[in-house]
Amino acid sequence: MVSMQVSPVSRSLVDDCSPSVSETGVSHLDGFLKTFNLLERPRQAWEWMRQTLQVPAPDEWVRDEVARSWRRCIEDYQLSSSMDVPVSELKKQHYPVDEIIAPDATTGMVACFQRAVASLFLNDGLMLYLADSRGQVLSTFGRPFDDYTRGSQLTRHVVSWNEQMMGNNGIGSSILCGKPAAFCGEEHFLRLLHPFATAGYPLFGADGKLEWGLGILSDQRVDPGILKTMTVLVGGGIQRDFLDAQAAGIASKKPASSSANLRLQQSNAVATEVCHCEGAAGDETLERVVRLQKHRIPVLVIGESGAGKEHFVRKAYEQGPRASGPFIPVNCASIPRDLIESELFGYASGSFTGARREGKPGKFQLADKGVLFLDEIGDMSLDMQSTLLRVLENSEFYPVGATAPVRVDVQVFAATNVPIGEAVKAGRFRRDLYYRLNGMQVVLPPLRSREDKRALMDEVLRREIMRSNLPGNLFLGDEVIALFMRHSWPGNVRQLSNVIRCAAIIAGEGVIGLRHLPGDFIAEIETGSQGIEICMPALGPVPPEDDDGMSSRYASGSLIAHEKKAILSALQIAENNITRAARQLGITRATLYKKMTQYGIKA
Structure with a gap:
């Protein structure tokens, strides 16, 4: 490895720019040296490399990650003649014309990427890329750069971030090395990337093979450490989502516009996922x-x-x-x-x-x-x-x-x-x-819009059978199922549970028919009320039932009779324990006592 020698010009620059410790204090000197190391050292190292076609020693002038990537660009890719290539010639000079042949799982990874950025809010001048293992761009997201800027030209012409074509860059280098990478300004080998900061995160398939890469492009000089952290946060979430989806066999599902909500700033990232x-x-x-x-x-x-x-x-x-x-x-x-x-x-x-x-x-x-x-x-x-x-x-x-x-x-x-x-x-x-x-x-x-409403009815009935220690041969009749499917259920699952609990207790065993449903529920259906309490009149005779078990008219007396029967059944099952009976009926002990007094029921 050829070590870089500090030229007199370089030393004079350091001497001229460095403030005196006695004048500004140690903290000011530390801040200056940090800025100098981030911007000036890579700039001087890149100019020296451009003139000598030699790689500077790592750590002394540039980070080891940068020095190794520059060596690959010079010795492995022969990119020395392309250091100053203009953006407009990039595609013509570098890119192969073969089509992107993505593996089958790529459809799933693209879906995960799009889910992660569906509601993503980025700072201006920040773009996200998803690429395959060759660096070919599969999907992008972000606010477009202003027209006629270098960022706008770059995003229009670049269709691959392969390190062999673009020199070292976040996404291409991370795919090559299999670990997160980030570069800022003159740390890039090609001059056309000097106005930018890039970072990348490798993404793996279910078999552990590196298949894709996530990249971030910023038109601001961002500390590589910060940009790498952002990429790890976002990429790690996409990787977990993909592996979970692969395990569940749903990776190929199309993303919903509201399935992810990710807010990304230059200094931190906060992820929010919306699941129905x-x-x-x-x-x-x-x-x-x-x-x-x-x-x-x-x-x-x-x-x-x-x-x-x-x-x-x-x-x-x-x-x-x-x-x-x-x-x-x-x-x-x-x-x-x-x-x-x-x-x-x-x-x-x-x-x-x-x-x-x-x-x-x-x-x-x-x-x-x-x-x-x-x-x-x-x-x-x-x-x-x-x-x-x-x-x-x-x-x-x-x-x-x-x-x-x-x-x-x-x-x-x-x-x-x-x-x-x-x-x-x-x-x-x-x-x-x-x-x-x-x-x-x-x-x-809400229950009225659930597609699994039918299955939910059986699940609620099963739960109530276990909860109230009822016989296991209870079933919902066809008429009850049809009525339940049509109802709007203003009280949602809570109302469904209460109705099924009461009907199951009244029926005791066998098929739960319309005659077993609570009176207030039937009144709600007939009056079209939306969960408003129904006031019951005085107890009257129960009208005869039709052949289907349904009263010809749900007169007020039948509603009271149903309620009284439900209370008596609950007390019998609970062995006259008021607390247990009230729990089975889904009401408070005070309400149960009030109803028992009203109907003359004694425990």
Whole structure:
């Protein structure tokens, strides 16, 4: 290896530009040397290499990664004559005319890349590339460079980042070496890349073979270390998504426009994935949520009231790595505004009048090493949102009246049934808290729009049979299924569960028919009400049933009769235990006592 000698001109430049330590202090000198090492040393080294066609010694003037790549360009690729090639001649001079022959799995990788950047917001002058193992560009994303700029010309002419054609660059070098790479300015061998910074991340197939590369191109002089970190964050996410999709056999699915939401800045990257939870896709989403718990990434669950948000979170908790820890649910809408801080964070001894002498731990502290479920997060006050944001950022908080912070290890799930995006735009919900909670977003569709509604009915019935210890030979009749499929279900899965529970208890065994359905549910269908409480008149005679078991007219008396029969059946199954009977009916003990008094039922 030929060592680079420092010329008198180079030494005079250093001497002339270096400030005196006594004048500016050590910190100013350190800043100058960092800038000099990043910009001036590679510039002088590149000029020296261009004149001598020799590679400078690594570490002394350029990084070892740069020196080795320059050596490949000179000795292996014979690119010395192309150091000053203009952009306009790049394609004509370098690129082969053969077509890109991508492996079958490339379709899946492109889909993963597009999913990752579907809602991506980049700084101006920042482009992302996906290339195959030869550096041929498969897909790009980013804001176009301004017309007539060097960046615009580069993106128009470059169709391959192969190191043999483009010299060293982030994506080409990372594919060649099989590890992340980044270069800035004059660290590139070809002059046409000097105005840019590039970085790359290798991507592997399911068999462990290097097949693709992710690249970033910036028209700003970005520290290679920062750019490499950005590429690792984005590329690592794409790699995990691809391997998961390959394992699940769905890598070739087309990306949905809202399936990923990634915000990328010059200094950091934050990923947000949006998953619609239904059927097989719901199982896949659950698996991803379970994996995210290992890294304490918050999950935001969105869905209408009764859509099963808490059920989904509990299922993720039970299957996740924190199943041995506590599960603490909190309904943010039900806690008075003046008490929510003490409820979430607890309070110290003697912090206020009426406080316990020993103090009280809050929900965050109770959920340590476990899961905290913040339901109805959209109803939280703005001042409390600010406090919650600080806790999520550093996992530390001060109980009310305390002087020392408490640190916890908590996985946070949040849920809301309000349009949280509209709340952010209207200023009712903090934008920074939304992004903090929205590590992954799970959307639970309403029951009326679910394609797996039929299968869900059987699953709910099976669960209620086990829950209420009913005979296993209970089935939904065809008329009931047809009615359920047509209904709009304003109460969603919660309403479906209550209706099936009540009907199953009344039927006892065999086929559940229309005559077994709760009276208020039938009244809701007939009146077209959307979950409004039905007022029952006095008890009257039960009209005769038709051949299909359905009353010819659902008179008011039959509704009362159904309700009374359901209560008697529940009490019999629960052996007159009021708590168990109320749980089977899906009502409170107080409501059950009130109904028993109204109908003259004694336990």
